[in-house]
Amino acid sequence: MSGTEENIQSGAENNENQSGADLNKEIQSLKEQISELRKEAAKYRTSAKTTATEKQTVEEQLKALQQEFAKTKKENTLVKRQSLLDKAGCIKSDLVVNVIPDDCDDVQAWIDNYKKENEILFKKENHGGSYKPSSTQNLSATGLMNSYIRAAAGR
Secondary structure: OOHHHHHHHHHHHHHHHHHHHHHHHHHHHHHHHHHHHHHHHHHHHHHHHHHHHHHHHHHHHHHHHHHHHHHHHHHHHHHHHHHHHHHHOEOOHHHHOOOOOOOOOOHHHHHHHHHHHOHHHEOOOOOOOOOOOOOOOOOOHHHHHHHHHHHHHOO
8 A cells, every 4th residue: 555545544434433523513413412302392382371261260260250141131121111011100120020021022012011011019000199188197107097096996
């Protein structure tokens, strides 16, 4: 072998050693990148779990609010219907309001029909003024009782 060939072979061995060192550095660099990516993935998994928990909590709160809204809406409907019954002169509007069907579209017409069928539950309409003879007196409850007792006793 000549000197030139020996230099080429020794240079090739150096290249192999250098490329082996470079390869080890590259492997180490890739391992570090993989480690960083795993840490980042762990952060994303943690945040995804937190987000899922928060989402579930928000959904539960939404369901509770929807139930409360439905309850309030039903109470509002009952109050409106009770007001209509009071205006119609119903004596026990708090009881009659529960008889009105939930799917009733024209509540006033229903009240008018109910009033015709159950006149006893509604006050008689007074179309005139209240006439009071001048000889009558405005008495308190005790005064009325005393008058009644005197009249019963014959005094």
